[in-house]
Amino acid sequence: MTTFSYIKQLDDFKTTAAWLARRGWSEAAGGNMSVRLDALAALHEDDHIELPVEVPYIAGQIVLLTGSGTRAREIGENPEPNIGLYKIADDGRHYGWIAGNHNPSMELPAHFAIHNALEKNRPEDKAILHTHPASLIALCHVPGLNSGKAISDKILSLQSEARLILPEGIGFVDHELPGSLELGLKSAEQLSRHHLVLWQYHGLLASGATLAGAFDKLEVFEKSASIYWKLRAANIDPAGIDKSTIKEILKAFGRLDRY
Ligand code: 13P
Ligand code: ZN
Numbered sequence: 001m002t003t004f005s006y007i008k009q010l011d012d013f014k015t016t017a018a019w020l021a022r023r024g025w026s027e028a029a030g031g032n033m034s035v036r037l038d039a040l041a042a043l044h045e046d047d048h049i050e051l052p053v054e055v056p057y058i059a060g061q062i063v064l065l066t067g068s069g070t071r072a073r074e075i076g077e078n079p080e081p082n083i084g085l086y087k088i089a090d091d092g093r094h095y096g097w098i099a100g101n102h103n104p105s106m107e108l109p110a111h112f113a114i115h116n117a118l119e120k121n122r123p124e125d126k127a128i129l130h131t132h133p134a135s136l137i138a139l140c141h142v143p144g145l146n147s148g149k150a151i152s153d154k155i156l157s158l159q160s161e162a163r164l165i166l167p168e169g170i171g172f173v174d175h176e177l178p179g180s181l182e183l184g185l186k187s188a189e190q191l192s193r194h195h196l197v198l199w200q201y202h203g204l205l206a207s208g209a210t211l212a213g214a215f216d217k218l219e220v221f222e223k224s225a226s227i228y229w230k231l232r233a234a235n236i237d238p239a240g241i242d243k244s245t246i247k248e249i250l251k252a253f254g255r256l257d258r259y
Contacts, residue, residue: 004099009035009064009210010079012127016211017066018076020131025222026072031131031203032105033075033211034065036115038126047089047096052109052181055116059092065111067101072131088112110184110205117188118207125195125207129214132203135225140200148172148190151198157240158227160249165220167250167258171197178202196221 004010013033020026039062063086066075070082084101088094095112105111111128118125139145145154152169156162163169171190176183176199187205190197195217197205204221208214231238250256 004080004085007037007064007085009037010083012211013064013066013079013083014076016129016215017072019215020129021071021073021076023133025131025133025218027132029069029071031072031129032066032068032070032107032111033127033129034063034105034111034115035128035211036119036126037062037064047087047094049095049097051088051093051095051112053113053116053184054092055088055112056092057116057119058088058112060090061088061115061119062086062098063088063112063115064100065104065108067103068105069103070101092116106179107184109179109181110187113181113184113188114191114205114207117192121192122207124209125214126209127211127214128191128205128207129211129218130199130203130205131218133218133222133225135222135229136198136204137201138229139225140198146172146174146200148194148198153243154240155221155224155228157243157246158224158231158238160241162220162224163246163259164249164253164255166194166196166217167255168194170194170221173197173199175200175202 064083066083075082080100082101084104085098087096087098107130114128145151148169148171171194173186187197191207195207206214206218250259
């Protein structure tokens with residue numbers, strides 16, 4: 001595992017980065033992505049950088065993480081200078097750089113804390129993406145939409161399949177400094193239960209088995225939010241599909257227990 005170009009997950013990075021750019025969701029250097037690889041690396045001699053958070057569940061694992069300041073529109077074209085390969089040390093308190101970009105995203109604390117929580121609670125989710133869709137950030141400025149429950153009830157009731165894809169609803173973290181450990185720890189806590197977490201006034205975090213899978217869930221939430229904004233532009237504040245119908249849909253598909 002020394003040659004960067006042989007990592008099969010790079011195709012997932014390339015495709016998802018290109019789509020994030022195409023949709024205008026990751027403007028300039030906005031957003032970042034990471035994936036845990038199944039492989040374990042032999043201990044690297046550079047394995048000594050101290051982590052801001054202890055991550056015992058991913059000790060010894062390898063993570064691909066986008067570099068700080070990298071642009072989604074360029075990652076898709078040329079991954080190696082934009083994505084770094086890192087190894088979490090066996091003590092779960094340090095990490096080291098292996099290959100590619102070696103200036104990691106400022107959201108490294110969030111990515112590593114979330115991978116740790118996912119490995120513990122939902123190990124099938126190996127990919128995390130963070131992005132800045134305008135329609136989702138705008139929700140944070142609506143009075144009353146200041147919790148995961150309020151946002152989930154309002155926005156995921158506007159289309160009959162949205163809650164089916166996201167039965168647990170959306171997680172929510174009150175505004176924290178970008179790149180801070182607090183943001184990372186609160187997100188990790190929320191992502192143990194949800195696939196999407198809205199960072200107030202900042203953007204969205206999504207997890208999935210792959211980046212494409214995380215992008216699917218982001219697309220569903222963003223579609224519902226754009227329905228909301230179309231209605232608001234028409235001067236309608238929608239009541240949404242009533243709760244009993246939402247429950248009926250979830251029951252029909254065996255997902256009511258996740259509501
Ligand atoms: P990075 O370029 O450091 O990943 O930062 C982008 C971002 O969106 C921070 O929240
Ligand atoms: Zn951001």
